[in-house]
Amino acid sequence: MSNSEIMVLKRQCDSCGKSFKVKVKNAGRYRVACPHCKNMVRFVVTKDEAPAKMVIAPRFIVPELGHPEKVKDKLYVIKKRGIVGHPYKVVCPDCNNEMSIIPPEAGKVLRTRCEKCGTIIAYKAVEPKE
Ligand SMILES: [Zn+2]
Numbered sequence: 001m002s003n004s005e006i007m008v009l010k011r012q013c014d015s016c017g018k019s020f021k022v023k024v025k026n027a028g029r030y031r032v033a034c035p036h037c038k039n040m041v042r043f044v045v046t047k048d049e050a051p052a053k054m055v056i057a058p059r060f061i062v063p064e065l066g067h068p069e070k071v072k073d074k075l076y077v078i079k080k081r082g083i084v085g086h087p088y089k090v091v092c093p094d095c096n097n098e099m100s101i102i103p104p105e106a107g108k109v110l111r112t113r114c115e116k117c118g119t120i121i122a123y124k125a126v127e128p129k130e
């Protein structure tokens with residue numbers, strides 16, 4: 001599979017009323033100039049319109065999931081809930097190794113093991129709200 005799936009969407013200019021086609025790759029907010037009158041048209045591409053594997057645009061800033069609280073040696077828990085399918089940055093409290101996680105499931109306790117020092121960080125996730 002290629003990473004460069006491009007979709008062609010039809011949008012209408014809110015200034016001159018004419019429609020035009022735009023090419024998009026990821027879900028997200030877009031701002032394009034109308035080819036007819038050069039008005040800047042803003043629109044949002046939802047993840048339903050974007051190809052499924054393109055739900056997360058790489059240019060989005062990845063937030064930190066939360067502060068890991070120590071439970072016992074080599075085990076930390078993040079109280080904040082992640083959202084299923086969203087990428088987060090987690091910093092290992094023992095060695096400062098930066099890891100990225102994408103919660104795959106809601107309701108369960110999910111664990112990420114630090115590759116460098118073996119510390120386990122546990123967290124939970126919730127389903128995204130529509
Ligand atoms: Zn226009």
Ligand SMILES: [Zn+2]
Nearest residue numbers: 092095114117
């Ligand atoms: Zn570590």
